Amino acid sequence: MELILSVIAIGILAVSINFLLSKRKKNHFLLIDSLFREFENATECKNIFEIDKLGKEIIYNEGLTKIHLDYISEIVNLHFNLHPSLLELKELIMNKKLFWGGMSSY
Numbered sequence: 675m676e677l678i679l680s681v682i683a684i685g686i687l688a689v690s691i692n693f694l695l696s697k698r699k700k701n702h703f704l705l706i707d708s709l710f711r712e713f714e715n716a717t718e719c720k721n722i723f724e725i726d727k728l729g730k731e732i733i734y735n736e737g738l739t740k741i742h743l744d745y746i747s748e749i750v751n752l753h754f755n756l757h758p759s760l761l762e763l764k765e766l767i768m769n770k771k772l773f774w775g776g777m778s779s780y
Contacts, residue, residue, distance in 0.1 A: 713749075743774075
């Protein structure tokens with residue numbers, strides 16, 4: 675009896691986690707376009723703090739595409755020499771590119 679209850683509890687837990695993760699992924703895909711528009715606006719205004727903050731949000735978003743990543747990379751490389759505070763974002767971009775291109779960095 676205890677075994678059956680344990681299996682049922684694990685099954686309910688697995689279904690719940692799957693539901694929450696799929697809901698999170700759906701929200702990420704809905705938000706990516708608005709985040710990217712805000713990033714473009716911050717780029718036009720040359721607001722480095724917003725570029726950094728929104729860039730990190732977009733990098734961690736599951737709806738990120740290669741087009742978004744390349745655009746953010748281009749903007750960060752353009753502003754990096756003037757604003758070293760973008761170092762963490764630049765490293766996140768490099769890591770994401772390495773992850774998508776294969777795990778080898780050699």
